[in-house]
Amino acid sequence: MNRVLLEKNVLNDKINGLSDKEIGEKYSINLKKIEQIITKEKGVNVSNINTSKKLRKLAPKDFSLESNTVWSFKSRGNWATHNGNYRGNWSPYIPRNIILRYSQENDLVLDYFCGSGTTAVECKLLNRNFIGIDINEKAIELAKDNLNFEYLFGGSVELKVADARNLSFLKDCSIDLICSHPPYSNIINYTYDNELDLSHLDTENFLNEIKKVAEESFRVLKDEKYCAILIGDMRKNKNVVPLGFWTIEKYLQAGFKIKEMIIKRQHNCKTTGFWYNNSIKYNFLLLAHEYLVVFQKTNKNDYFDEIADEQDFTISFADADDIYLETTTVWIANTLDYFDIAINNLAQRYSVNFCIINSVFNKSADLIIYLFDSKIDEFIYKIQSAKRNSIVAILCEDKRLINGLVHSEPLFIEKKLRDNEFLKIKEIVILTLENNNQINSSENLNINHKYLLIYQKVK
Ligand SMILES: C[S@@+](CC[C@H](N)C(=O)[O-])C[C@H]1O[C@@H](n2cnc3c(N)ncnc32)[C@H](O)[C@@H]1O
Incomplete structure (x- = not known):
């Protein structure tokens, strides 16, 4: 390992809370060397370099990449500055998995519905350059605050107030990965009265506008790269409104192909009490999933006559x-x-x-x-x-x-x-x-x- 990388790794491990003994064994270096690295960086020889926010930990415990198409996280994830305070924010496990699977260190990642900065924080922790925009300046302030923790990060983070429908500040084919979480039409309003906020639009208008976002996504993404979005359905008069499928269709119309259709299970819906009883009484199902779709900008064809493995349904009846x-x-x-x-x-x-x-x-x-x-x-x-x-x-x-x-x-x-x-x-x-x-x-x-x-x- 070269000197620069060794210094960077040691400092990150130190911030992560590893003991000097653990660091020493990991890199086969003695305490003196560790002290030297810290002193060079900090100007003083300190044993604890976590002087900014008190962070619990900087990575999830026992993390492993998801390998199936159904994702379900027992807890939403509270490492680094992640918390559930921003209504509608997504679990950091989602961008973490997407970033690790579909990008490399030093790539440029875009989240055009940045919100409280969950994707931004993961990019910082995973050494990806990041551009985040949101229509709400208060959300951008919150994202900046959430990014304000000590971690050695050599990349760049750009956060600004802008509209996801107009990414004219970005060149064609300049982004390595898009990882974003739009509003689900008007289910949750993110601003009080911002007219540019897509979360004030009814389904039809929302779909017309998300089409523009999809087109911009296709333009700014590099060839063969990926764009992942999380979107859910709605319910109206006991029937589902398939907002998820309709949104996906807009991305397909913009030119994308589907690389993965991932089902994200939601655990916040009530399976007992009032909703449970009503679900039986009025015969409807409580929405408990969202679609995390990974699109690819590629010329590969998606004709369905080229299926890899055909599976048969076996029919049997249980008691x-x-x-x-x-x-x-x-x-x-x-x-x-x-x-x-x-x-x-x-x-x-x-x-x-x-x-x-x-x-x-x-x-x-x-x-x-x-x-x-x-x-x-x-x-x-x-x-x-x-x-x-x-x-x-x-x-x-x-x-x-x-x-x-x-x-x-x-x-x-x-x-x-x-x-x-x-x-x-x-x-x-x-x-x-x-x-x-x-x-x-x-x-x-x-x-x-x-x-x-x-x-x-x-x-
Ligand atoms: C589902 S939230 C994203 C939450 C984010 N993933 C997080 O973890 O905090 C959707 C975001 O889209 C933003 N938004 C709504 N309309 C927008 C637009 N036209 N351009 C950019 N952002 C917009 C909202 O302000 C809101 O923060």
């Missing part, structure tokens, strides 16, 4: 008594019996009078299950004669393509059925496996979720 009635949008299986969980939950929630349309179509069924295949036009034709008010559940998935991109069936299906006069979308359910922490050294995440798109026949 319905063993099945827990799910009340949120994430349905968990313990083993590979997710299909049982799906069928039994659908049957319990909607009707036991069901059919699987791929094999037998019973027009008088109250619940029609479609295992998505390539014959969607045939399905649309058949479904017209199903009973009014029946429930139609479509089981589908994200498929890994040979070139590493993802073809997302649910996106395709939702788009295809969006203006269908017979079907109205009611729920988007994620099926996944509990405790499936499959370690995976591949460049691609291991896809361990599927979807149920639940529609109601309205005519």
